[in-house]
Amino acid sequence: MTLKKVNPDLEKERSTCTFNIEELTNLLDTGAHCTAERRAVEDKVFSVKELKDEIPDEFLSHKERYENAIRKSVFLHKVLQETGVKRGVYNRSDKSDFRTTYYSIFKDGSPFMLQYSMFVPTILGQGDSEQVELWYKRALNMEIIGTYAQTELGHGTFIRGLETEAVYDEKTEEFILNSPSLSSYKWWPGGLGHTTNYCIVMAQLKIKGKPYGMQPFIVQIRDEETHMPLPGVKVGEIGAKLAFNTVNNGFLGFEHVRIPRRHMLMRFSQVSKDGKFTSSANPKLAYGTMVMVRVTIVNSAATYLSRAVTIAIRYSAVRHQSKLKQNEPEPQILDYVTQQHKLFIGIATSHAYMFCSYWLWDVYVMYQKEQNVGNFDRLPELHALACCLKVISSSDCTGLVEKCRMSCGGHGFMMSSNLPQLYGISTATCTYEGENTVMLLQTARALVKAWELGSRGRPFSPTMSYFAEKNVPSKWDSSLEGILNAFQKVSIGKLSSSVSSLQEYTKSGLSAEDAWNKASVQLIGAAEAWGRAVVLSIYKSEIERYGQTVSPALKSVLFDLVELYYVHLTLEKMGDLLLYTQLSEKDVVSLRKKYEDLLEKIRPNAIGLVDAFDYRDEVLNSTLGSYDGFAYERLMTEAMKSPLNAEPVNQSFHKYIKPLMKGKL
Ligand SMILES: CCCCCCCC/C=C\CCCCCCCCCCCCCC(=O)SCCNC(=O)CCNC(=O)[C@H](O)C(C)(C)COP(=O)(O)OP(=O)(O)OC[C@H]1O[C@@H](n2cnc3c(N)ncnc32)[C@H](O)[C@@H]1OP(=O)(O)O
Ligand SMILES: Cc1cc2nc3c(=O)[nH]c(=O)nc-3n(C[C@H](O)[C@H](O)[C@H](O)COP(=O)(O)OP(=O)(O)OC[C@H]3O[C@@H](n4cnc5c(N)ncnc54)[C@H](O)[C@@H]3O)c2cc1C
Numbered sequence: 154m155t156l157k158k159v160n161p162d163l164e165k166e167r168s169t170c171t172f173n174i175e176e177l178t179n180l181l182d183t184g185a186h187c188t189a190e191r192r193a194v195e196d197k198v199f200s201v202k203e204l205k206d207e208i209p210d211e212f213l214s215h216k217e218r219y220e221n222a223i224r225k226s227v228f229l230h231k232v233l234q235e236t237g238v239k240r241g242v243y244n245r246s247d248k249s250d251f252r253t254t255y256y257s258i259f260k261d262g263s264p265f266m267l268q269y270s271m272f273v274p275t276i277l278g279q280g281d282s283e284q285v286e287l288w289y290k291r292a293l294n295m296e297i298i299g300t301y302a303q304t305e306l307g308h309g310t311f312i313r314g315l316e317t318e319a320v321y322d323e324k325t326e327e328f329i330l331n332s333p334s335l336s337s338y339k340w341w342p343g344g345l346g347h348t349t350n351y352c353i354v355m356a357q358l359k360i361k362g363k364p365y366g367m368q369p370f371i372v373q374i375r376d377e378e379t380h381m382p383l384p385g386v387k388v389g390e391i392g393a394k395l396a397f398n399t400v401n402n403g404f405l406g407f408e409h410v411r412i413p414r415r416h417m418l419m420r421f422s423q424v425s426k427d428g429k430f431t432s433s434a435n436p437k438l439a440y441g442t443m444v445m446v447r448v449t450i451v452n453s454a455a456t457y458l459s460r461a462v463t464i465a466i467r468y469s470a471v472r473h474q475s476k477l478k479q480n481e482p483e484p485q486i487l488d489y490v491t492q493q494h495k496l497f498i499g500i501a502t503s504h505a506y507m508f509c510s511y512w513l514w515d516v517y518v519m520y521q522k523e524q525n526v527g528n529f530d531r532l533p534e535l536h537a538l539a540c541c542l543k544v545i546s547s548s549d550c551t552g553l554v555e556k557c558r559m560s561c562g563g564h565g566f567m568m569s570s571n572l573p574q575l576y577g578i579s580t581a582t583c584t585y586e587g588e589n590t591v592m593l594l595q596t597a598r599a600l601v602k603a604w605e606l607g608s609r610g611r612p613f614s615p616t617m618s619y620f621a622e623k624n625v626p627s628k629w630d631s632s633l634e635g636i637l638n639a640f641q642k643v644s645i646g647k648l649s650s651s652v653s654s655l656q657e658y659t660k661s662g663l664s665a666e667d668a669w670n671k672a673s674v675q676l677i678g679a680a681e682a683w684g685r686a687v688v689l690s691i692y693k694s695e696i697e698r699y700g701q702t703v704s705p706a707l708k709s710v711l712f713d714l715v716e717l718y719y720v721h722l723t724l725e726k727m728g729d730l731l732l733y734t735q736l737s738e739k740d741v742v743s744l745r746k747k748y749e750d751l752l753e754k755i756r757p758n759a760i761g762l763v764d765a766f767d768y769r770d771e772v773l774n775s776t777l778g779s780y781d782g783f784a785y786e787r788l789m790t791e792a793m794k795s796p797l798n799a800e801p802v803n804q805s806f807h808k809y810i811k812p813l814m815k816g817k818l
Contacts, residue, residue, distance in 0.1 A: 160782030162471045162485055163760060170761030172706040177765035180699060180707070181507060188767070195254050197236050199771045203228040204258050211568045212796055215393060219264070222399035223348065226265045229258055230295060253456050257772040260574045262400040265298065267343035270449075272299035275353045275442045279369045279418035288371060296377075300342040301442065302405055303355040307336025310591045312355070312367055312440070317407065319356040319370055319417070323428040326414045330356060330372060332406040338387075341585075345403025346390030350375040352405070355439075358417070360428045367439055369418040374405065385410040396577025435529045437536070446586045447539035448517045452510035454550035455503045457579040458557075461572060462499035463763040464778030465557035468564070469496065470760055471782040487759060493752040495560045499553045500755075500762050501718040504711075506546045508695040509688055513542055534614040537599035540592035541684035547582035548589060554579045564777055564784070569791040571775040594673060596680035597651070604652055616687050620645060629735045631744060636719045637689050639734040643726070644686045646733035647679040682729070685722065692718065710758055717751045720744055 175188075182188040198204060204225055210218055238251055255263070276288045291297045308314040316337030319328040332338055339345070345352060354372045358365040374386045382388050387406040394402065417424055421433030433439070469487035477484045486492050520535045558565040558572035565572045583589045603617050613620050619641045629635070651672055658668035669676070696715050700708040723730060723744055730736040755762070770779045776787035797803060812818045 158781065160471050163467065163780075163782040166470050166757075166760035167764070169757035170764075171758055172710045172761065173704060174761050174765045176704060176707050177710075177762070178767040180703060181504075181765065182767075183511060191251070191254065192767075194233070194236050194238060194251055195769060195772070198229065198232055198254055198258070199769065201228060201232055204232070208796075209569070209791065209794055210260055210399070212794065215398065218261070218399050219347070219401055222259055222262075222264055222401075225258055226263045229255065229263070230265065252453065253460070253768070253772060256578075257774055259399055260571065260774060262343070262397040262578065264344040264346075264348040264399065264401040266400055267300040267345075268292065268295075268298050268349070271301035271442055271446060272349075272351075272353060274445055275301060275369060276371070276418070278441045278445065279353075279420050279439070280371075281418075281420045281423075284371075284415065284418060284420075297351045297373075298344070298349045299351040299353065299371075300344045300349045300403075301355075302339040302342040302345060302352045304339065304341045305336060306338050306340045306404070307334070309341070310588055315355060315357060315367060317354060317356040319354075319358050319368065321358070321360045321414070321424055321428050322411075323361075323426075325411070326426050327411045328358075328370060328414065328417060330354065330370070330407040330410045330412060332387075332408070337406070339403075339405040340391060341402050342405070343397070343400045343402050345388065345405055346401040347403070348401050349403075350377060350380065353418070354405075358424070358430070360424065360430055365422070365430050365432075366436060368422060369439060370412060371416045371418060372407075372410070372412055383410070396574065396581055434527060435532065437532065438524075443586060444536060444539045445517065447543040447592075448510075448513050450543045450582050450586060451506055451513055451546040454546040454579065454582055455506035455510060457575055457582075458499055458550040458553050459503040459507070459763075459766045460768060460773060461554040461557035461575045461579075462496060462503060463766050463768055464570065464572060464773055464775045465499070465560050465565070466496050466759050466763045467779070467782055468561050468570075468777040468784055471784055472562075474562075487756070490749065490752055492560060493756060493759075495556050497717060497752055497755050497759065498721050499557060500759075501714040501721070502549055502553055503766075504714055505688055505692040505718050506542075506550065508699075509542060509546070509691045512691050512695060513538060531614070533599050533602070534616060537596045537683075538616065538687065540587060541596040541680055542687070543582075543586065544589045544592045544596070545681060545684045545688065547579070551576070551579040551583055561777055564788065567776065567788065567791075569776040569788065571773065571778070590677060593677040593680040596683065597673075597676035600648055600679060600683055601652055601655070601676070604648055616690075617683070619686070620648070626735055629737060629740045631740065631747070633693055633715065633719055636723055637686070637693060639723070639730055639736065640682070640686045640689050640726075643729045643733045644679070644682040647675065647682045647729070651675040651679045685726070689719065689722070710755075710762070713751060713755055713758075714762075717748070717755065720748045720751065724748060 179185040179188050182191060206221070210221070213221060233251070273289065273292050276292060277285060280288060288297070292299060303312070303315070305315055305317065307316065316333055317339065318331045318333065320331065321328055339354070342352065351371060351373050354370045355367050356370055358368040373383060374388055375382055385408040387408070389404055391402050391404055414424060414426065421438040423431040425431070466487065469492055470485050472486045473483040474486050475483060477488060516535065516538065520531050523531060554572070554576050558570075558576055561570060561572065564570055568574065587595070600617070603613060604620060607613050607620055622645075629639070654672040654675055655668050658671050659665060663671065693715055696711050700711060703711070724741070727736070727741060773779065776791050777784045779787060792798065809818070
């Protein structure tokens with residue numbers, strides 16, 4: 154069978170695109186030079202034959218998958234080192250990074266992930282200059298491979314409840330690390346099982362019996378030559394999981410393991426030789442790596458979704474099913490408006506969080522500069538933003554990744570579509586780096602505090618400045634500005650009614666803690682509403698800013714997506730808007746019409762928009778989403794890789810089925 158180069162359906166779709174795809178790719182990459190750099194790295198990475206899988210991962214055993222992931226991680230590290238890639242994790246000079254390239258080599262994650270994403274950043278963020286000089290170089294050269302060991306069997310969320318102890322012994326100038334109970338065993342850190350030889354251990358510091366809170370320690374756990382666990386170290390892998398099965402998440406316990414005093418990372422807090430503790434200017438600085446990772450999750454969530462929606466939209470353009478009109482051929486399923494409803498919001502949501510992630514990264518960098526000169530004023534706002542945007546990006550994108558999978562019908566259930574794996578790694582972001590409900594409650598805590606201070610005349614921080622506005626009813630306005638104002642009213646309404654409930658509960662005799670718990674469903678609603686208002690505002694303002702520099706054709710499409718995002722959210726959150734604004738049934742009817750018109754308007758650009766994410770086939774790793782659109786041929790080729798297809802009759806037939814058939818079992 155000779156194949157055309159591209160499925161004619163996709164050819165037709167590409168011919169209707171109204172904007173320059175390369176221009177959008179450059180915008181999403183934050184600059185043409187970033188696109189060029191990313192493509193150069195991809196050319197290099199995908200030309201390395203050792204990085205290709207001969208047998209799909211899902212047909213390997215757990216052990217083989219791990220060994221394959223290690224082999225590829227090592228080759229990939231070498232290739233990235235040769236191409237000079239350091240950005241994306243360590244010294245990110247601009248906003249694009251190589252995570253997506255990196256991830257595409259591993260459908261289910263790399264055991265080195267935590268080295269790049271948390272071990273090295275913690276050394277850089279929490280070590281003093283001498284410690285950075287020593288450990289950063291060793292880590293960069295992969296002389297030491299590490300992870301971030303914080304979560305324990307008994308506690309992940311409640312960090313103050315962690316049990317691992319680091320007791321200072323003044324006589325030997327050492328810390329003694331100990332795991333006093335089963336529940337104190339570290340549990341979850343990526344790579345910890347059999348990969349890392351060092352780790353950052355978050356442990357309760359004790360000096361002369363007095364506790365000084367959680368501090369970061371750099372601890373060697375395996376011999377650098379033999380890789381055997383060091384005496385007193387109990388380490389292993391935690392077992393199979395929903396996803397990330399090649400990340401080698403591990404457990405770790407200590408039996409009185411001694412480490413030198415200088416292995417406590419001492420940028421913020423210090424312990425002197427004679428056991429004097431000097432506290433950091435702000436105790437929450439020890440949580441700094443988590444803030445950074447939460448900030449970066451917003452971008453990860455957007456990229457998981459953009460990969461899933463690329464697969465689903467390309468597949469929907471080549472898949473034909475049922476009848477729209479009796480006398481016409483079966484249409485592309487993308488012509489069904491319900492299919493457009495499922496998928497176009499995925500493109501818009503991915504844009505929304507991508508542009509927000511760039512903005513949030515700038516806020517984070519700005520804060521870091523202020524922190525370096527001892528100004529912590531913005532820490533509460535940054536903490537609230539990082540928590541809340543991590544939550545809504547991870548939950549929205551994961552929900553939409555799953556929607557993409559379901560929109561591909563049965564074939565979306567195939568591992569070879571890569572949609573199940575994308576769902577797995579995406580849903581993990583709802584749990585790791587702070588479970589989502591807990592992160593919303595942290596956000597609510599900051600909002601309630603700001604609200605109460607504001608009511609006493611204290612100024613609000615920029616993302617809360619609209620709290621100061623009088624909540625006067627005004628006519629519904631369906632413009633972008635009008636919808637944004639409406640969502641800010643929802644945010645104010647939900648926060649003020651949560652605060653009233655808190656006050657009523659305490660007045661009725663509940664303690665502050667019980668009142669908080671009783672009102673917590675409202676509080677997470679208020680936190681989410683604030684996050685929504687932030688995303689709506691930033692997405693719109695960023696597109697207005699970029700709109701001044703891009704071509705009119707691209708500007709028009711970007712605004713179609715912003716409008717779609719706004720109108721979709723308005724219809725989704727209709728209940729809240731009916732409660733807190735002047736939205737009427739008539740407005741809803743006209744918004745529904747507007748939404749349907751927008752789907753129709755975006756339809757000719759759907760393939761162009763997903764092409765602009767610029768995911769090579771190697772990155773998408775999907776039978777359904779390839780650029781050429783030959784989904785059925787790829788499904789069949791991949792199916793033939795199943796080890797069961799290597800022989801026409803499996804031996805189990807003779808062993809079990811035949812005796813059963815013959816009644817001889
Ligand atoms: C040369 C080659 C180079 C190669 C380059 C390769 C490039 C390839 C690129 C990439 C490849 C890798 C790809 C990586 C992808 C990324 C994958 C990431 C993987 C991450 C895995 C996950 C890791 C983890 O999960 S680590 C564990 C995370 N754990 C948590 O998040 C725990 C959650 N719990 C908490 O944070 C806290 O306990 C709490 C906040 C819930 C409560 O803390 P608390 O009890 O101490 O606080 P209080 O509630 O009492 O509040 C006190 C006070 O403090 C404020 N607060 C709390 N936290 C913070 C904070 N972090 N910052 C600032 N302030 C904080 C709080 O609001 C209170 O304030 P008040 O003013 O109200 O008192
Ligand atoms: C794929 C993956 C990778 C991970 N990698 C690492 C790693 O590298 N290093 C590391 O240290 N950790 C890692 N973790 C652990 C992760 O950070 C924790 O699992 C996460 O922070 C959630 O904590 P938990 O498991 O204790 O959840 P729990 O706190 O036990 O949550 C269970 C339920 O209790 C609720 N809950 C808990 N506290 C409250 C509260 N105060 N108010 C209201 N509800 C509450 C939650 O909302 C949730 O519904 C990883 C986890 C996963 C899934």
